[in-house]
Amino acid sequence: MPQTSAPVDAHLCESLVSRTELLQGHFLHVVRDTVSLPSGQEATREFVLHPGAVMVVALLDDGRVVLERQFRHPMQQVMIEFPAGKLDVGERSLVCAQRELLEETGYSAREWAFAGRLAPTIGYSNEIIDIWFARGLSLGERHLDDGEFLDVFIASPTELQAWCRSGVVIDCKTLVGALWLHNVLSGDWKLQWDHSPSDPPHRICAR
Structure with missing residues (x-):
């Protein structure tokens, strides 16, 4: 509806x-x-x-995507995820996406596109995750936070779809990111690419 x-x-x-x-x-x-x-x-x-967060679907020139493997304590297992992170106080969504992609993976992007929003836990949190796409990647040095340990790897969209289907990938935001990726690559969902796009407007539930 x-x-x-x-x-x-x-x-x-x-x-x-x-x-x-x-x-x-x-x-x-x-x-x-x-x-x-x-x-x-x-x-x-x-x-x-929750202050909000971002997730980045980073596309390499050959069509593959940047993913991470990270141990998540509440799940007690290593999870496959798209790069993501929490907004700092007063931080713009795009700035956060650029920061998290660079810090966690070492990649910076020439172009960005806002895709949509995800509310992953509506029953017990007001968290909203902004979904960004990035392309024109260049690899530099990553800067992980103290106490942060994760592996960065590359996979094809076909591999990611198979992992989502088989249950290897169960992280909510990554499943939604894979949905967006599939529809963008098929041409069904369009993105507006820009070197420095504007942040999306905030949505607030009317009272």
Whole structure:
């Protein structure tokens, strides 16, 4: 169903009554909101506040893509992922994408295109990931954060699709990135490439 305007969705919306801070850690910020339901009753919603993130689908000239292998503690296994990272305070989405691609992989890109947005965990977080495509890559030196360990490797879109189908790739953002990649390469979904594109507008749920 297409996105609708606020008046049409009024019978579904909740309104904030109060907020309680549950955890302010180094990475996670967890709150409990008391909300007023459409029925007039109240309920609580516990979730993670997130500053937002980016993911980069980086295309080499031969058509292959840049991927990473990284151990993810909550999953207790090494995951295959597209390069991605969290927005710093006040950081523009494109600047974050350029920074993360360079820091994690060593690649910089001549052209960028904004693809879309992904909300990976709508039941318990307000995180939104901006999906960027990059091309015209040149390889330099990467600069990993302290305590960050990951391998960078190259794969064909066909290989990536097979890993998604077989369950080798289960990371949500990478699955969505593979969907975008497939449709872009097939010509079904178009991208607007630019040397320095504007950041996409922020979307805020109407209240």
